[in-house]
Amino acid sequence: MSTPAKLRIVLGEDNCVKLTFPAGMPDSADILKSEIQRQCSIDGDFRLQYMDEDFEQFMNLTSMSNIRDKSTIKMIQQRKQPTQSASESPSAPFCDASDSSADTDIHSSSSSEPTTSTSSLRNQGWPLSFPIPAFSYEVEMQLLTANHKFLAEGKHLNPCPKLKSNILDALASEIIRYTAYPSSAQLDDVAQALISKHPSLKEHGSVSGYYGWKISLKYKMGNYRTRLRSLGCPELTINSMKSKQHDKSGSHNQVKKPKRAEVNYFPDYSAGEDKESLEKERVDLLSEVKKRHNHQMIKQKMEKTFALRRHEVIQDKPLVAEIKSRWPALFCEHEVSAEFTHALRRSRLSRSSCLSWIAILKRCEEYSTRKEALLDAK
Numbered sequence: 001m002s003t004p005a006k007l008r009i010v011l012g013e014d015n016c017v018k019l020t021f022p023a024g025m026p027d028s029a030d031i032l033k034s035e036i037q038r039q040c041s042i043d044g045d046f047r048l049q050y051m052d053e054d055f056e057q058f059m060n061l062t063s064m065s066n067i068r069d070k071s072t073i074k075m076i077q078q079r080k081q082p083t084q085s086a087s088e089s090p091s092a093p094f095c096d097a098s099d100s101s102a103d104t105d106i107h108s109s110s111s112s113e114p115t116t117s118t119s120s121l122r123n124q125g126w127p128l129s130f131p132i133p134a135f136s137y138e139v140e141m142q143l144l145t146a147n148h149k150f151l152a153e154g155k156h157l158n159p160c161p162k163l164k165s166n167i168l169d170a171l172a173s174e175i176i177r178y179t180a181y182p183s184s185a186q187l188d189d190v191a192q193a194l195i196s197k198h199p200s201l202k203e204h205g206s207v208s209g210y211y212g213w214k215i216s217l218k219y220k221m222g223n224y225r226t227r228l229r230s231l232g233c234p235e236l237t238i239n240s241m242k243s244k245q246h247d248k249s250g251s252h253n254q255v256k257k258p259k260r261a262e263v264n265y266f267p268d269y270s271a272g273e274d275k276e277s278l279e280k281e282r283v284d285l286l287s288e289v290k291k292r293h294n295h296q297m298i299k300q301k302m303e304k305t306f307a308l309r310r311h312e313v314i315q316d317k318p319l320v321a322e323i324k325s326r327w328p329a330l331f332c333e334h335e336v337s338a339e340f341t342h343a344l345r346r347s348r349l350s351r352s353s354c355l356s357w358i359a360i361l362k363r364c365e366e367y368s369t370r371k372e373a374l375l376d377a378k
Contacts, residue, residue, distance in 0.1 A: 004144070007067070009036060010074040022144050023197055025069070029061050034131035036075065045078040125263045125344070126178050126186060130193040133174045139166050146200035157200040167194075167201075168220040175217075180225060180235050181257040187214045187221075235266045238314065256314060264343055266314055267307045278308040282326065289329045298329050299338065306342050 005025040009017050019039055026032040033048060049058035051072045058074050059066075067073065134140065146157035159167070171190055175182055182190070191210035195202040202209040229236040238256050258265035269278065285301045288294055309327060312318060318326075329335050 003069075005069045008070070008072045009040065010072065011040065011042075012075075022140050023147060025064060025067070027064065027196070028129065029064055030129050031131065032061075032064065032073075034127065034129070036073075038131060038133065042075070047076050047078060049074040049076060122178065122263045122267075124178070126189075130186075130189045131174070132193050132197045133170050135167060135170050139163060139170075143198045143200065147198055150200035150202075155200075156202060156204045159201070164216070168216055169224075171217060172220050172224040175221065176224065176228070178263075179258065180221075180228070180233075181255075182217075182221060184214075187217050190214075190217060234268045234311075238266055262343055264306075264310070266310055269307050270304070273304075273307075275308065275311075278305050281305050282308065285327075285329060295334065299334070302329055302335050302338060303342070306339070309339075310343075 003024060005021045007019050007021070009019055011017060017040060019036065021035070026035060029048065033046075036042065036048070037046075048061040050061045050067045051057070051074075052059045052066070061067070061073065135143070142163060143157075146155075149155045150157070171194065175186075175190060179186070188208075188210075191213040192208075194213060195210045201213070203212050206212065225236050229239075256266070269275070281301055282305055285298065285305065288297050288301060309330070312326075313323070324331055330339065
């Protein structure tokens with residue numbers, strides 16, 4: 001029978017908290033890490049250590065077999081080592097990447113923690129193991145009792161409409177942190193994680209044990225998107241009928257949603273900013289990009305105007321030549337890496353990948369120019 005587990009979490013010097021897990025100890029170290037990150041509101045990457053009984057000192061945690069109820073876990077923040085690339089050196093201009101030919105990794109300052117200008121962005125993509133959130137106290141108590149009965153007697157819980165609705169609401173709030181349009185496989189992940197943490201919710205007679213929960217989540221997310229759209233969530237209002245009336249592409253039946261790897265598809269403007277203020281920043285950026293040794297200022301303005309660029313690309317679908325005219329800094333090596341970091345939330349992009357994307361964009365520009373010339377000739 002699963003019993004509640006308690007752990008002492010050391011967050012830093014003179015900073016400890018007690019975490020309680022009503023359904024028992026997490027199944028893996030990754031799930032434990034996700035729970036600590038969620039319940040303690042921790043940003044950035046970190047690793048866990050446990051107090052080893054043999055050596056009486058903290059050791060890296062790799063398996064849950066190393067800890068038990070009332071163990072002490074220590075959190076170690078991962079610090080990123082600063083690096084300097086060739087184009088940031090005093091002797092090189094901002095967009096000149098010809099001084100270095102090594103296939104190195106390019107780091108972006110926004111890869112670990114979002115800056116003020118990108119605070120509205122999501123911080124991570126879909127997790128490998130979906131973390132089931134902590135429900136309300138009343139719901140947790142009902143599930144705890146039901147889990148005990150299931151493990152002792154094999155009795156499944158048939159949740160009442162109110163209980164099921166509360167569970168689905170909490171899951172929808174957690175899913176929206178990663179994506180507004182979860183795929184079928186992602187809904188499978190959530191439903192499977194739910195019955196793994198709360199086995200009493202497993203459906204009797206179902207092959208997978210969670211098919212009904214998956215379907216319920218699908219409809220719940222649809223209703224949840226409707227609620228958020230009415231509140232003005234940009235990622236969802238873009239697909240409203242009012243917005244599609246102004247769609248220049250004419251594809252009114254197409255749902256605009258992120259591709260598989262995209263995390264920040266259509267972000268909201270940062271607090272205190274709007275389209276006019278960011279357009280002014282874009283105009284200032286045109287003059288800044290012409291200056292030498294001005295990488296830091298360009299980087300800050302490109303981060304600040306990321307949401308404006310995404311809105312332009314998705315809503316207006318401009319040609320490559322138009323993008324290059326409005327955003328020349330985007331065709332520089334460092335900003336290609338930074339753009340991928342914001343959109344995909346990946347901390348690194350190799351230099352060769354950056355140069356490959358720049359070459360692809362330039363080739364697209366050539367083809368679009370030829371196409372325009374042919375159309376003019378006709």
